[in-house]
Structures are given as structure tokens and as C-alpha cells.
Amino acid sequence: IAGITQAPTSQILAAGRRMTLRCTQDMRHNAMYWYRQDLGLGLRLIHYSNTAGTTGKGEVPDGYSVSRANTDDFPLTLASAVPSQTSVYFCASSDGGDPNEQFFGPGTRLTVL
């Protein structure tokens, strides 16, 4: 079934630990995105990739890194987690055409203690 998958579904993590959130899409979309969603705030862009091999910083990139080795995968890494990174993380992709709507994965609920 075409779409985007994310893993894990949820995770509780000790502060200071390293964590990688996985995202895979099988729609052959060029662009991929990582957002965090916090109560009372809109989705905020962390990092994005317009095509395999390239990445860019979004609105809130500090403490996060990404890589885009191929079209399908776009992992997000927290090098040393802090409690303020407790959030729901959504991965999304788009085909780059018009209107270029984004398709979202089911999300990862991350709690940093």
C-alpha cells in the first residue's frame, strides 16, 4: 500500500540519549519534510529535503539532523535529547508538482524525560 511509514509509533527517552526517528515513503516523491507538532502551536518545520542528496533547515532545526541518502528514506536524528524535544513528530512528502500538497505519515510521539 502506497504511503509513508514512521517508526517507532511512540518512544520514551532519557535526556541525553541519541535517537533516530525513521521515515520511509514508497510514492517516489522528491520532497520530504520533518515537522513537530506541539499543543497550541502550528506544525513547525524542522528540516526538509527537496531531492535525494540535499537537505535544508526549517524553522526549528537546532538539536536535530537529517540525511537523504535515497528517495525513499529521510531519518531524523536527535543527537542528545532534551525535554523540550518532547513532541509529536510528523514526516511528510510531496511530489513537487502543482499544488504540491504534502502527504503525512502517522507520526511518532516522543517523550524525553
Add this chain to the structure above:
Amino acid sequence: GQNIDQPTEMTATEGAIVQINCTYQTSGFNGLFWYQQHAGEAPTFLSYNVLDGLEEKGRFSSFLSRSKGYSYLLLKELQMKDSASYLCAVKDSNYQLIWGAGTKLIIKP
């Protein structure tokens, strides 16, 4: 700065009509999206406006006025399953989406 404003919460009755407003101030404009997000789920695409006017899609319609920095989402014949948050997002001059905080719509029988 960039800003998207939506009401935090609205309540409506099953079978009625509701209008959810969105005003925006962004660096550039390359289109406006509405997404639906049920509690605990991912956002899903509802509509897209890039020119002024009304776009109708079944029970949902979306309106845009670029000169006023204003859009609304109109939901007709409300059903209980329409209880969700509705997110407004504007594509800015860098073609990135700026998101509002969303409007939680509560449908009462």
C-alpha cells in the same frame, strides 16, 4: 514575521453549516491549503486555493481573498465524523508551508 490566525475552537450542530476563518501575513504567497486532522492522527489534505474565489469539493468549500489575506473553509451538512481540527497553511515565497495552530471543531448532535 509570518503569522497565520485561526480560531482555537468552534462548536456546531450536526446537519448545520460552519465557516472556519483564517487570516495570514506571510513573506510572499504561493497558495493556501486546508488540512483536516482527527485527534491522534496525521493531517490529511482537504483543499488548495491559489487564485481568489471559491473552490467547491462536495460538502467542503474553500474561499480565498489574497488582497485581504483571508480564507475560509465552509463545511455543509455537518456530520459527527467532521469533528476534527482544521489546519490552514500558506505556501510562502520560499515555497515552504507556514501553518496555523488549527481550529478544533466540535460537532454536537
